[in-house]
Amino acid sequence: MMNRVAFASLCTSLVVAACSKPPAPAAPAPVPAPVAAAPATAAADSAARAAVRRDSLAAATRADSLERAARERARADSVRAEVQRAQADSVAAAVRSGLAPADSAVLAEAVHFDYDKADLQAADLPKLDRKLAIFQAHPRLEVQVAGNCDERGSDEYNLALGERRAAAAKRYLVAHGVAADHIAIVSYGKERPLDPGHTEDAWAKNRRDDFVVTRGAN
Amino acid sequence: MIRVPALGVAALLALPVGLAAQDTTPPVPGVRVGITYTPGTRPSVAVLVAGGTALDSVRTILGRDLDYSDRFEVVVPPQAAASLDSGGVPNYRALNALGTDFVVSVVTKASAQGDPRSPGGFDVLLHDVRSGAVKNRISLQVAGASADGLRRAVHRAADDVVRWATGAKGIASSVIYFVADGKIWRVDPDGANRALIAAAGRPALSPAYSPDGRTLAYTAFVPSGQPIVLQDLATGRREVVPGTEYGINITPEFSPDGRHLAYAHGTENGTDLYVYDLGRRTTTRLTVGRYYDNLSPAWSPDGQRIAFISTRAGSPQLYVMGADGTGQEALARFDYGFTGMTYAPEWSPDGQAVVFHREVAGVPQVFVLDLATRAVKQITGEGRNEDATWAPDARHLCFVSSRSGTRLLWVVDLETGRMRQLNSTAGARLPAWSPGHASLEAG
Numbered sequence: 001m002m003n004r005v006a007f008a009s010l011c012t013s014l015v016v017a018a019c020s021k022p023p024a025p026a027a028p029a030p031v032p033a034p035v036a037a038a039p040a041t042a043a044a045d046s047a048a049r050a051a052v053r054r055d056s057l058a059a060a061t062r063a064d065s066l067e068r069a070a071r072e073r074a075r076a077d078s079v080r081a082e083v084q085r086a087q088a089d090s091v092a093a094a095v096r097s098g099l100a101p102a103d104s105a106v107l108a109e110a111v112h113f114d115y116d117k118a119d120l121q122a123a124d125l126p127k128l129d130r131k132l133a134i135f136q137a138h139p140r141l142e143v144q145v146a147g148n149c150d151e152r153g154s155d156e157y158n159l160a161l162g163e164r165r166a167a168a169a170k171r172y173l174v175a176h177g178v179a180a181d182h183i184a185i186v187s188y189g190k191e192r193p194l195d196p197g198h199t200e201d202a203w204a205k206n207r208r209d210d211f212v213v214t215r216g217a218n
Numbered sequence: 219m220i221r222v223p224a225l226g227v228a229a230l231l232a233l234p235v236g237l238a239a240q241d242t243t244p245p246v247p248g249v250r251v252g253i254t255y256t257p258g259t260r261p262s263v264a265v266l267v268a269g270g271t272a273l274d275s276v277r278t279i280l281g282r283d284l285d286y287s288d289r290f291e292v293v294v295p296p297q298a299a300a301s302l303d304s305g306g307v308p309n310y311r312a313l314n315a316l317g318t319d320f321v322v323s324v325v326t327k328a329s330a331q332g333d334p335r336s337p338g339g340f341d342v343l344l345h346d347v348r349s350g351a352v353k354n355r356i357s358l359q360v361a362g363a364s365a366d367g368l369r370r371a372v373h374r375a376a377d378d379v380v381r382w383a384t385g386a387k388g389i390a391s392s393v394i395y396f397v398a399d400g401k402i403w404r405v406d407p408d409g410a411n412r413a414l415i416a417a418a419g420r421p422a423l424s425p426a427y428s429p430d431g432r433t434l435a436y437t438a439f440v441p442s443g444q445p446i447v448l449q450d451l452a453t454g455r456r457e458v459v460p461g462t463e464y465g466i467n468i469t470p471e472f473s474p475d476g477r478h479l480a481y482a483h484g485t486e487n488g489t490d491l492y493v494y495d496l497g498r499r500t501t502t503r504l505t506v507g508r509y510y511d512n513l514s515p516a517w518s519p520d521g522q523r524i525a526f527i528s529t530r531a532g533s534p535q536l537y538v539m540g541a542d543g544t545g546q547e548a549l550a551r552f553d554y555g556f557t558g559m560t561y562a563p564e565w566s567p568d569g570q571a572v573v574f575h576r577e578v579a580g581v582p583q584v585f586v587l588d589l590a591t592r593a594v595k596q597i598t599g600e601g602r603n604e605d606a607t608w609a610p611d612a613r614h615l616c617f618v619s620s621r622s623g624t625r626l627l628w629v630v631d632l633e634t635g636r637m638r639q640l641n642s643t644a645g646a647r648l649p650a651w652s653p654g655h656a657s658l659e660a661g
Binding site for chain 2: 069071075116118152153154155156157159160161162163164167170171185186187188191
């Protein structure tokens with residue numbers, strides 16, 4: 001029963017995500033009307049030709065930028081799909097892990113960070129404490145902590161920052177009794193945003209540690 | 219670098235204003251004409267071909283390369299002055315009257331039947347118009363060459379022309395590597411000839427080339443971790459740098475002699491810089507941070523120093539140290555809590571400057587630090603501009619910019635300020651500009 005609930009909620013989140021695609025691109029600006037057809041002089045004629053050429057260039061540039069925007073949206077969609085696939089995989093892995101779905105959900109709870117910081121937030125410590133209880137109940141359990149960042153800062157620096165974020169969660173868990181070799185860490189920097197938006201909300205969601213079960217309770 | 223003899227200046231002062239842009243002083247025997255032009259004015263060059271339309275693409279590529287070198291004014295002479303005679307000799311008198319400094323002529327070899335792709339090849343000649351003589355010539359063998367092979371040969375010829383005429387290193391035969399869609403690509407500096415480099419994982423990030431152009435180092439996201447991979451560009455053979463099998467391993471850069479690879483290795487205790495000796499297969503640690511990061515090593519061209527980014531004082535800022543890790547100090551002055559976060563340094567090939575990007579009001583912009591004066595100059599201001607890399611001529615930079623509304627690669631010439639879009643690959647990032655190929659003459 002619980003399994004079905006977890007599956008249903010996963011489906012719901014997928015559907016919601018599918019519906020939250022960005023709005024369709026605005027229609028291209030109207031192309032200016034062609035310049036008067038019967039110019040009086042050769043000079044006017046060549047000016048008219050130049051204007052038509054400019055207009056067609058402008059139209060081409062607009063079409064080009066729309067196409068680029070479409071490509072960028074497609075990429076954002078594919079990243080989102082990849083993240084969702086990874087989450088679905090991790091839920092499936094949790095089901096295989098022999099853990100109760102409730103425990104899997106607790107283990108999967110992400111912790112979040114301030115901008116350019118790798119310090120655990122006090123409000124997130126209970127999330128880690130709940131994971132501790134599960135580790136105590138399942139001594140064979142192994143987890144990978146993945147540090148992630150928002151889009152600000154350089155690609156490369158964020159990989160280092162993500163590593164520190166993952167390490168912060170690991171240090172806390174190890175300090176509270178989890179065997180160090182049962183927690184692996186990895187950093188995805190800003191390569192795997194949960195929310196591809198460019199807002200404070202999106203950034204806050206993306207500054208996180210994800211927890212993935214790599215070896216089950218059995 | 220550009221010296222005007224005192225006599226030349228006096229002669230110019232006597233000229234009517236309208237002519238000041240053209241150096242009409244007569245050539246002095248034994249003196250290179252190319253360096254007697256007026257400061258701020260570039261010598262003009264016309265690219266002329268003999269042999270009908272078959273060489274049009276060669277003329278186009280060559281003309282564009284010379285234009286993109288930003289060292290010439292590429293001119294198209296009127297028809298009467300634009301033809302070569304049956305012996306391939308330009309009309310020096312007419313071209314001189316038009317103020318043309320150089321002519322580059324492309325002449326097919328007799329056996330080639332006017333088609334550069336048919337067996338044979340063509341000659342590229344640099345003419346000094348004022349003295350009415352051929353300065354240099356190079357013979358291009360393109361027998362059986364593909365379109366790419368032809369393009370490469372023309373790029374090399376363009377670099378030879380730049381060197382003959384100005385004594386400076388060209389950029390046409392170099393390669394720019396970059397990342398797009400998590401994959402590594404190469405592209406010629408004229409924006410053409412883009413090709414995928416099959417990498418060992420996705421995303422593959424931070425490509426870095428060896429000075430001989432044969433090996434690429436990069437960070438690969440593979441299921442087992444994020445190692446630094448060395449990949450032979452000719453054979454595709456791959457090797458993981460020892461010690462990078464675990465942790466996060468980023469920002470590789472080869473030493474200028476090609477014998478070492480510096481990179482950042484991150485563990486639970488922070489990220490630190492290491493140097494791998496490719497010959498001895500040993501690794502040396504350069505920084506010892508604790509819960510902070512050191513990354514993005516950038517070798518000085520003499521191999522003695524390494525600039526890098528460190529968060530030791532809180533936010534990421536630019537530091538420098540000896541290549542053995544000693545004498546670590548701040549390189550660009552910063553005010554704690556005020557100076558924006560600073561990333562991605564790269565030492566210029568002439569050793570005189572370091573480029574980096576820094577956040578200004580939350581938006582990254584490209585800066586150049588002059589090492590002699592320690593003065594920092596902002597290069598960009600429109601959109602987000604980041605991850606700049608030096609061209610081998612130490613005057614062009616390739617960087618990522620959102621100025622057109624989407625992230626694309628752009629090239630700026632620091633001498634003239636001229637800016638051009640490199641190509642139209644959306645989402646391109648992390649460019650790395652390789653050194654040029656050796657001259658054809660050398661081999």
